[in-house]
Amino acid sequence: MALPNGPVVTSSEAEAVLFDLVDVYDRAYEAAAAGLSLSSAQACVLGRLDERRGMGALAEELGCDASNVTQIVARLEALGLVTRETDPRDRRARLVARTPRGDEVNHRFATAFTFARTAVGRLAPDEQDQLTALLRKALG
Template sequence: MAVPSGPVAASTEAERAMFDFVDAYDRAYETAAVRHGLTAAQACVLGRLADPRGMRELADELGCDASNVTQIIARLETRDLVRRRTGPHDRRSRQIVRTPAGSTLYADFEESFAFARSAISQLSPAEQDQLATLLRKALGR
């Protein structure tokens, strides 16, 4: 199952709409990743490597165990999408760097992940602002 969300008995129309939207987003993300020979997790990690990052940093951002990141990075590394280099100041630490191949692949992935773009394109500029504002407000930010 690509999608963690499920049909909670959404009591209001707004809740249902939220659910459907999240569901569609997740499926589209997964699909775009698979189209490029990536898993969702791999695409997600690749996307965070616009600049070099440490393992700890990645693990914290993803909210998962460091050993999990170790494995995901290892798989990406065997495909030359990513390189591990020892940190400059602390030899325990690793700097994860996206290779050119990794950057290209990620750019392709992003290009093909049309969901967000196409969702946006359904809305007028004013509606886009409204949506962004409402989502932020709903998030309490």
């Protein structure tokens, strides 16, 4: 998604701010990735490889088709950011892991994606707790 998941009609102010937040967040994420010549999806996958894991686990976690993961990982592999090796325990499975360059790029991404950090940082500690509690409640 690049287009904002925008308001049809926002009845309450809170809804409008929520939408705003989501929009800005998504754009910031994409921009941070683009700064490293990555797509959002690539940055996302890279970020979930702190430990090596299988394609299936990734697909599950990302909530998308395994073939989609295959394709994204293939591109990351072509960029030299990731390796994909056959699991010796189960030779059907492939274990995906970041390369050192992948680690570095991932770290630079984490540094570049300042939005959430910055936003939260604008709040005092007790406000951060309030926000957390309110969002948890809102999420049900």
